[in-house]
Amino acid sequence: MPAAAPPAEPEPAPPVVPGYVLETLLGRGGSGEVWRALPRRGGEAVAVKVLVAGEPERQAREAVMLGALDHPHLVRLIEVVHQPRRGGVARVALVLELLAGGSLAALLARRGRLRPGEVVTAIAPVAAALAHAHGAGVVHGDLSPGNIVFTAEGRPVLTDLGVARVLGETAAAEVTPPYVDPTVARGGAPGPASDVFGVAAAAFHALTGIAPWNAATPADTLAVAAGGHLPDLAELAPDAPAALVAVIHRGLAADPHDRGSAAAFALDLRHACRPEPVRLPADGVPDAELGRTDRGPRTELTHQVPGRRARPAPVIAGAPGRGAQVRDRLRGGARVVTPRSAVLVCALALLVAVGWVGIRWAGGDAAGVDAGTVSAAVGSDLPQAPPTTPAPPTGAAVPVADRQEAPTSVQGWRAVVTELYDRRAAAFVAGSPAGLADVYAEGSPLRAADEEHARSLAAAGEALRGFAPTVVAVTAAAAEPGRVEMDLVDRWAGYEVVAAADPEGPAVRSVPGRAEATVRMVLMRTPAGWRIQSAQRLG
The missing domain is CATH 1.10.510.10 (Transferase(Phosphotransferase) domain 1)
Structure with missing residues (x-):
């Protein structure tokens, strides 16, 4: 009589990760497991990487690294969850976008x-x-x-x-x-x-x-x-x-x-x-x-990396970026920031708080902006600074953003900002980082961020189609010689990312639009005209 086949090994029970229902094991490796999961509060499926081996310091470094590096072709970290374990060190689980392809x-x-x-x-x-x-x-x-x-x-x-x-x-x-x-x-x-x-x-x-x-x-x-x-x-x-x-x-x-x-x-x-x-x-x-x-x-x-310091990165003032937001969402304990991972945070300080390809203004407080200085000036006259360069010849058409005089109404400032928005959009659609010089003041951290994102877009062989933010209104403005601070309302419709070699071809992906939002912006007068120094989304 033939021997009975040994019983099949039962499927491993999914680990418990607070806030998520783990459904299907996608992969297992030396450092942990990856599960398909659904958020308990609802939403799209995600991949949860449960780290079951390795040094906690390395796990912390991975979490900080994923949260701080923000690029459309790097896996997106949604949050970091701590799994409390009775009598032991809490495990770390990384909640990542699910890559279904x-x-x-x-x-x-x-x-x-x-x-x-x-x-x-x-x-x-x-x-x-x-x-x-x-x-x-x-x-x-x-x-x-x-x-x-x-x-x-x-x-x-x-x-x-x-x-x-x-x-x-x-x-x-x-x-x-x-x-x-x-x-x-x-x-x-x-x-x-x-x-x-x-x-x-x-x-x-x-x-x-x-x-x-x-x-x-x-x-x-x-x-x-x-x-x-x-x-x-x-x-x-x-x-x-x-x-x-x-x-x-x-x-x-x-x-x-x-x-x-x-x-x-x-x-x-x-x-x-x-x-x-x-x-x-x-x-x-x-x-x-x-x-x-x-x-x-x-x-x-096993080898020793030569003992050289990580090259310093410029620190750019601005609101906390995506990395800070991810680290603040750690569950079940304090932030995962160790001496070594702190070095990583410093090395990543150049990642400023703007969205991918720089098309979202940062949230939070912007350096050098006092929220109490913006005055409601709709329909009122604004101080006009004297021009610092000779007036153009009669009949010469000078774009409003390139004029030295300050507009005297919010409608005038709206025309200036609209022109700067159009130039910014054109630079991204054309894949021309150089065009951003006509948008930003020298030294603006937003300019550095936009230029980096434009270069990344070009390096990926991609371009934007239909990217056209709109300035709905300027609701308040306060000017002083050479500087104006204003509140404005903007929005943009959805647009597409396409292959630069085939701009009229099928979209690589679509990006949803954004409803109306209030942005606080500072413009500076430069020798070339009015340029953006800083911008932040309010609320």
């Missing part, structure tokens, strides 16, 4: 390889996200197709920043051998150049169908990587555009100094080949890569 690794396992235009669409935005992180003094350290994950609409998102590190930090490095930088495989420290290698290696695999390094075991693969002898990309992808092959080849250069920056890689990749939408299966890519904590065989390399 599956990973690039799963897509390649299903399709083999991508078309050249799809490679550009999948990889260039990720390189732009890396450039954003590098600008904040943070490296990823272990980039592979497993942590490039798509939304349901096909937008690529870089995940698994738990292995990332502040430049100058001492730590062990976990790597995925088929995509590791040979310098790191030989014991070197991960840095921006190794991230460029990683994103180029992902592009190599997407274009050819095979990873750069291959062997029977992870240890053998690591040894192959340390040797640094790459397969011939041109032979493996004979039909690929030569310019695309050249960009990927440069990113895989043996000398890290020859690889260029992540921003340059993103831009050059975009210009090397016309992008096209990534074809995801109609039923999605069913795998465990939706925010999973482990991506297959990994080898831990």
Whole structure:
């Protein structure tokens, strides 16, 4: 009589995470589990990453890092939840956006390889996200197709920043051998150049169908990587555009100094080949890569990162940004801020409080603005400062924002601000950061933020379509020589993000509009005319 089959192991019971109902296990790795979950208070499904192993300090660092790095192609952290445990240290759970399109690794396992235009669409935005992180003094350290994950609409998102590190930090490095930088495989420290290698290696695999390094075991693969002898990309992808092959080849250069920056890689990749939408299966890519904590065989390399300080970042005055809001939402205890994670916060201080591509004014108190100084002046005369430059020749049409005289009514100020809004929108639609010089006063933190977001948009090969904020009214204004502070009401309709190479083509994604809101704004008179110094959303 045949022996009875052993009973199947029961599915693991989902952990308890305050505020969420965990439904389906998406993935399990060495540091924890990822579950599909629903908020108890209602809302869209999310991914909850429950950290069950590792040092609490590292977990805190990951939470701070995810909350502070704000980019459309970096996984979005919704909140951090502490799980109280009787008699033990509370666990940390990260609530992340649910990326329903599956990973690039799963897509390649299903399709083999991508078309050249799809490679550009999948990889260039990720390189732009890396450039954003590098600008904040943070490296990823272990980039592979497993942590490039798509939304349901096909937008690529870089995940698994738990292995990332502040430049100058001492730590062990976990790597995925088929995509590791040979310098790191030989014991070197991960840095921006190794991230460029990683994103180029992902592009190599997407274009050819095979990873750069291959062997029977992870240890053998690591040894192959340390040797640094790459397969011939041109032979493996004979039909690929030569310019695309050249960009990927440069990113895989043996000398890290020859690889260029992540921003340059993103831009050059975009210009090397016309992008096209990534074809995801109609039923999605069913795998465990939706925010999973482990991506297959990994080898831990222990080494000492050279003892250099993280490069200082400029501190920009303004309201708390997204990172501060995330840290303030920690549940079940105080903020997760340790001495090492505090260094990270300093390194990320350049992230100012504006939304993606700088199209939302900050909330909270703006530096240099006294809420009590705005006077209700609708219909009243405002002091007029004497002009500081000669008047233009008779008949010359000088835009209202470029005039030296101060308008004497709120209607006049509305015309000035409307012109500045139009210029700002045109700069983003045209992908021209230089155009923002005609919007902001020199030294305005908003200008620096807008320029950074415009560069990130360009590096991702994307543009805006239909972005046109409207100034509804100026409700109050108070002027003094060379400066005016006003309250205004603005709004904008929904708009679309499109491929820069095909601005009339299908939208990559849609961005909802915003209803009317009150904004407090300060304009300064400059030699070129009136320019925005600061702006904050009220209420």
